[in-house]
Amino acid sequence: MSLLRVESLKISYGGINAVKGIDLEVAQGEMVALIGANGAGKTTTLKAICGVMKPAAGKVHYQGRDITALPSHVLVTMGMALVPEGRGIFGRLTVEENLDIGAYTRRDKAATRAQLAHVYEMFPRLKERRNQTAGTMSGGEQQMLAIGRALMSAPRLLLLDEPSMGLAPLMVQRIFDTIRRVAAEGVTVLLVEQNAKLALESSARGYVMESGKITLSDTAPALLDNPQVRQAYLGE
């Protein structure tokens, strides 16, 4: 059964229809890529999934439940976590406070501390800078923090919005290594990316989005071989 199922989802900003009726599914334990050009509607789709935006029509099902009307702070308690576009870290809080607030809904102190140790082990850089204000860190470090913070809630479903944006190639590689590791640990991942090659190489399946619609959906290897995809997104 799928962990996340989006059905005929339509989302608009005032009169502008940004998402025009899409269907999308992510199975438990799967890593799925959602690729598409700038302005295709990927971020908007994630916003509706995680309860930041109310869709104009359609449904979002999560863990077999209709969550379309639920606010984001409730979805967090159901195991959903977002690494947003532009990272959205709290720049005036310290690194460790950012991580603490990632575990805001968790009451099990021991498990939370273990999770913190796990995140610090994944990103030793964050541990070095734990008492520093997060806003003073580099872009790559902030992206690590955004991912670490999302992991602090011990999510079942991790939504990532363009984690490679604005990062140097070496940092992109490190971030993707981490994402693959998290997926291998059993977390279900929906990955939005403009870097289609990297995203599809890391995922099992993929969706291609164009001006608010899903135009292609297939296994990742098939999409990587698809001439349309190769021409439009892989620059060949």
Next chain:
Amino acid sequence: MDIFLQQIINGLTLGSVYAVVALGYTMVYGIVQLINFAHGEVVMVGAMVGLSVIGALAASSGLPPLVVVLAGAMSAVPVCMAVGYTMERVAYRPLRGAPRLAPLITAIGISIILQQVAMLVWSRNPLSFPQIVANPVFEVAGAHVSAVQIAIVSVSVLMMAVLTLIVYRTRLGVAMRATSENAQMAGLMGVNVNQVIAATFVIGAALAAIAGVMIGTYYGIAHYKMGALLGMKAFAAAVLGGIGNLAGAMLGGILLGVVEALGTGYIGELTDLCHIDWISTSLAQRCAEDGHVVVFGSNYQDVFAFVVLILVLVFRPSGLLGERVGDRA
């Protein structure tokens, strides 16, 4: 008597109350970018409730005076918390995301409502603080310090310390700071943003309640209109320190209290025309008769806060400790 030291002591007393009230303005502004102009009325409600309870218990209960004062404060706190919560829930929450002018006008409306309700409940006559607590006065280097002044400064400092601990050391505090920085992102962390905003109003109102009881005790009087001026002064203090900044509100409150006290202490002397009585013979004659011809007397006490407010807005709108002002004010 040393006027300078005396005015510093008086200024620190009032200033620490301004600081506690200013914290309420600055916390709410920090989290929802709203200036809750009705906050002064919450202080007034605290003073009225506190003095009513103190008056009633002093007359009949036979309890020790300190217990009576404590009971007054402990009654004012929950009433003010309820007022703060209701205000947020009923008046401000529905306007979140509305143009800035809407909550501002609403704040004025709430002020009027609270004043009128207070007038209906307590009448137009001021409530007086019964003389139950002995208020010994100590002499320090030629100036007088009363026990009430010491108590007010101590309680204020204690409340500021507790608030700082809440904001910087608790789960709620982290949630408040996160919400103030990016409410949507805080929601995505599992923070119930509405609850955190309500908590901010309620904490500010609890501080206002204690401030109200302290100011009522200090002046020995409370009335339904006292909130407006006090609120404006505390607001000026918050702006002086940098609105949205907690340390700024504390610093601004204390500075404003001291400036006001020194200003009041020296304005008569500074604007005494007899310093320049050579400019006219009739002036010289009056000076010879009365000794002083003062232009602005100490009844100009309330002017200083607004002079400070205007100077800050002109020369340093971000306040002493504020970072940036941008388009937020």
